[in-house]
Amino acid sequence: MTNHTYRVTEIVGTSHEGVDQAIRNGIARAQQTLRNLDWFEVTQVRGQLEDGRIEHYQVGLKVGFRIEDTEQES
Amino acid sequence: MTNHTYRVTEIVGTSHEGVDQAIRNGIARAQQTLRNLDWFEVTQVRGQLEDGRIEHYQVGLKVGFRIEDTEQES
Amino acid sequence: MTNHTYRVTEIVGTSHEGVDQAIRNGIARAQQTLRNLDWFEVTQVRGQLEDGRIEHYQVGLKVGFRIEDTEQES
Amino acid sequence: MTNHTYRVTEIVGTSHEGVDQAIRNGIARAQQTLRNLDWFEVTQVRGQLEDGRIEHYQVGLKVGFRIEDTEQES
Amino acid sequence: MTNHTYRVTEIVGTSHEGVDQAIRNGIARAQQTLRNLDWFEVTQVRGQLEDGRIEHYQVGLKVGFRIEDTEQES
Amino acid sequence: MTNHTYRVTEIVGTSHEGVDQAIRNGIARAQQTLRNLDWFEVTQVRGQLEDGRIEHYQVGLKVGFRIEDTEQES
Amino acid sequence: MTNHTYRVTEIVGTSHEGVDQAIRNGIARAQQTLRNLDWFEVTQVRGQLEDGRIEHYQVGLKVGFRIEDTEQES
Amino acid sequence: MTNHTYRVTEIVGTSHEGVDQAIRNGIARAQQTLRNLDWFEVTQVRGQLEDGRIEHYQVGLKVGFRIEDTEQES
Amino acid sequence: MTNHTYRVTEIVGTSHEGVDQAIRNGIARAQQTLRNLDWFEVTQVRGQLEDGRIEHYQVGLKVGFRIEDTEQES
Amino acid sequence: MTNHTYRVTEIVGTSHEGVDQAIRNGIARAQQTLRNLDWFEVTQVRGQLEDGRIEHYQVGLKVGFRIEDTEQES
Amino acid sequence: MTNHTYRVTEIVGTSHEGVDQAIRNGIARAQQTLRNLDWFEVTQVRGQLEDGRIEHYQVGLKVGFRIEDTEQES
Amino acid sequence: MTNHTYRVTEIVGTSHEGVDQAIRNGIARAQQTLRNLDWFEVTQVRGQLEDGRIEHYQVGLKVGFRIEDTEQES
Numbered sequence: 001m002t003n004h005t006y007r008v009t010e011i012v013g014t015s016h017e018g019v020d021q022a023i024r025n026g027i028a029r030a031q032q033t034l035r036n037l038d039w040f041e042v043t044q045v046r047g048q049l050e051d052g053r054i055e056h057y058q059v060g061l062k063v064g065f066r067i068e069d070t071e072q073e074s
Numbered sequence: 075m076t077n078h079t080y081r082v083t084e085i086v087g088t089s090h091e092g093v094d095q096a097i098r099n100g101i102a103r104a105q106q107t108l109r110n111l112d113w114f115e116v117t118q119v120r121g122q123l124e125d126g127r128i129e130h131y132q133v134g135l136k137v138g139f140r141i142e143d144t145e146q147e148s
Numbered sequence: 149m150t151n152h153t154y155r156v157t158e159i160v161g162t163s164h165e166g167v168d169q170a171i172r173n174g175i176a177r178a179q180q181t182l183r184n185l186d187w188f189e190v191t192q193v194r195g196q197l198e199d200g201r202i203e204h205y206q207v208g209l210k211v212g213f214r215i216e217d218t219e220q221e222s
Numbered sequence: 223m224t225n226h227t228y229r230v231t232e233i234v235g236t237s238h239e240g241v242d243q244a245i246r247n248g249i250a251r252a253q254q255t256l257r258n259l260d261w262f263e264v265t266q267v268r269g270q271l272e273d274g275r276i277e278h279y280q281v282g283l284k285v286g287f288r289i290e291d292t293e294q295e296s
Numbered sequence: 297m298t299n300h301t302y303r304v305t306e307i308v309g310t311s312h313e314g315v316d317q318a319i320r321n322g323i324a325r326a327q328q329t330l331r332n333l334d335w336f337e338v339t340q341v342r343g344q345l346e347d348g349r350i351e352h353y354q355v356g357l358k359v360g361f362r363i364e365d366t367e368q369e370s
Numbered sequence: 371m372t373n374h375t376y377r378v379t380e381i382v383g384t385s386h387e388g389v390d391q392a393i394r395n396g397i398a399r400a401q402q403t404l405r406n407l408d409w410f411e412v413t414q415v416r417g418q419l420e421d422g423r424i425e426h427y428q429v430g431l432k433v434g435f436r437i438e439d440t441e442q443e444s
Numbered sequence: 445m446t447n448h449t450y451r452v453t454e455i456v457g458t459s460h461e462g463v464d465q466a467i468r469n470g471i472a473r474a475q476q477t478l479r480n481l482d483w484f485e486v487t488q489v490r491g492q493l494e495d496g497r498i499e500h501y502q503v504g505l506k507v508g509f510r511i512e513d514t515e516q517e518s
Numbered sequence: 519m520t521n522h523t524y525r526v527t528e529i530v531g532t533s534h535e536g537v538d539q540a541i542r543n544g545i546a547r548a549q550q551t552l553r554n555l556d557w558f559e560v561t562q563v564r565g566q567l568e569d570g571r572i573e574h575y576q577v578g579l580k581v582g583f584r585i586e587d588t589e590q591e592s
Numbered sequence: 593m594t595n596h597t598y599r600v601t602e603i604v605g606t607s608h609e610g611v612d613q614a615i616r617n618g619i620a621r622a623q624q625t626l627r628n629l630d631w632f633e634v635t636q637v638r639g640q641l642e643d644g645r646i647e648h649y650q651v652g653l654k655v656g657f658r659i660e661d662t663e664q665e666s
Numbered sequence: 667m668t669n670h671t672y673r674v675t676e677i678v679g680t681s682h683e684g685v686d687q688a689i690r691n692g693i694a695r696a697q698q699t700l701r702n703l704d705w706f707e708v709t710q711v712r713g714q715l716e717d718g719r720i721e722h723y724q725v726g727l728k729v730g731f732r733i734e735d736t737e738q739e740s
Numbered sequence: 741m742t743n744h745t746y747r748v749t750e751i752v753g754t755s756h757e758g759v760d761q762a763i764r765n766g767i768a769r770a771q772q773t774l775r776n777l778d779w780f781e782v783t784q785v786r787g788q789l790e791d792g793r794i795e796h797y798q799v800g801l802k803v804g805f806r807i808e809d810t811e812q813e814s
Numbered sequence: 815m816t817n818h819t820y821r822v823t824e825i826v827g828t829s830h831e832g833v834d835q836a837i838r839n840g841i842a843r844a845q846q847t848l849r850n851l852d853w854f855e856v857t858q859v860r861g862q863l864e865d866g867r868i869e870h871y872q873v874g875l876k877v878g879f880r881i882e883d884t885e886q887e888s
Contacts, residue, residue: 623792
């Protein structure tokens, strides 16, 4: 009942600008399809290089969200 | 055919009582929406403290389940 | 817009023959239900033994795929 | 101001009975000298054996607590 | 002489009931064939699921025991 | 004498704005009570989500500082 | 009784041909002296180079096997 | 032929300003002497403290670049 | 009562001579301010180089010590 | 003199066929420019997916080789 | 045939003097009961403290040795 | 300008005598071909056994050195 269960999904957010923006882009996209987002954790920071410049920052994220009780869903 | 594929989902089960109960609560919730649950693995044990007492045990779990063949699903 | 977000799902592919085939079986199964598969990463290699022989190779895989924009989905 | 800072201290709680009780004993002792305890995380579970029995469960814990603002800030 | 050497063996204890009992079962079995058991360390906690319930808790343990001096030394 | 000893303390700095600011906030707070701060190392980057937005960035930091010689040594 | 205990032994299988064959060679050798082999897990893949060619693949394996009850052994 | 080989070199980029700038500085310097830079991965984030302020951010990076075919191959 | 709680503090011992001496220097310094030291664990071995020679060995140590019961308990 | 020093370089070998071939391709390329190759160690196995098929296996390798004495080099 | 299999056993060597001596003591003890010792790898360095001094260095070791063919053993 | 970039190279130093000497041998050899050596970090300690004795200690080292600015920058 009050013992909530959470699910953790893993995504990769990207940005041309930097690490913070890649996190925000990933969270914003997750927010479009998942409810009750609760926390995130950065799992890795990578990037794609083109012509010696950083084309994309790629930030791996675990995103946790509370699963709603199925009784209320039906 | 007989080479089954499994999916691994990550959840966090919680309990006021202890680690074993948090595992059981998480598995019970996963069981409501997933079929063919096969194994779990504990990834971390954390907890929330309030007024110096343990308010919730939070146990991270990877849960593996067999994916049914899509032919049979259709 | 051009800052794609990717999702990472974890599966276990299996095979009677070996590691490469277990990877291919897992990817083939993932391909049946997921679009825009982009990369995979092996997380572990295990196997089941019966009568002293290898019954199944079991290869853990993280599989990344690009999430399509929700505007285009609707 | 509203950006709190937390400190993480590492302790080992022990118990003759089991893992949950060792966690509770460690937290209870930490509570005697630390204010604003917020969360814990289990880092390892070990034990001492004597005459083939478990003499003590020893559970490593990271305990996080909010640091109060110093007088200098006000 | 007084510089003892220890050996570390790895086992998996199992139980229908929970983590603590799986540890105790594994240690009890190790005690049947090994002398001078000294300590244990939990390496992983897994479990087998059947019909959505936990059939077995499986707790990986490293068990350390002091090696007695061989007759050649005396 | 010239063989200094350092202590490493673990903190979590937080910020509404981003990772760099959370590091700076944590260091600024540590500076209020610790002397001779020498280096830091990021241990993890997490965050709290509310209504689908990042409420707080939480950056785990190990902070090293030189311990001054005690009076007893002189 | 039905709570079996397993032992995990660590070996390194080798082969001139490749990773799969090194696994099979190691398991085949373990099978000569151990009963009730149940599973394996690859811990590392290395190799020896001579004259710029791969002389041996060396695959580290943890091999689990069920320990028979001592009552039945006597 | 089309099976490219990549080399991975490890560097530490530094900056007075923050994590993103330290990444950019390190990549810019690597670009001066290496061709065909392809990706990077952050391995650690550290910093040097002086008088309680962050003197330098130090970001460890693995940088991958494609090795061009040697003349001998053609 | 007899369930002692331990605290783990992290230090870095240094020496011009070598790893063992850096451990001893770190423990000797910890001994000046902490009672009931019980064990240590090496977390990393690093060193500072100057003019191509090792100027300082730096050995990271976790040091565990038993916390005495507070007066409130008696 | 007889205390050889080895250098460890990190590469990524690729192949359309599988893991073993990607290792062999990477080693063959390293052999073109490095002498005295001694051992390798697999650090990761990844792959690129296109149209749901494995386009490239990418195997990370640490390759160790003995450094010749500089006296002999001059 | 020429594809040898190796076994890896884990021990803890101890010494009053230092890390190197603890390694040597552990290897010397292993040598009394195992043939064909081939390599070792340090897994951890710990120590026991008494009255603020290092009573024992404890060095965890994985020791690899070649298993002789069973045909030759009979 | 004052934001130096460092490169990290990985070597294995060896010695018949012990861990400290293997570190010194590796650093001395690196010093012959690299300028501006700044720090090292031990990544692993292994050894080769022959006739039950330690033939070589093998110490893995990451060695960091400052990259000098290229002429193009001035």
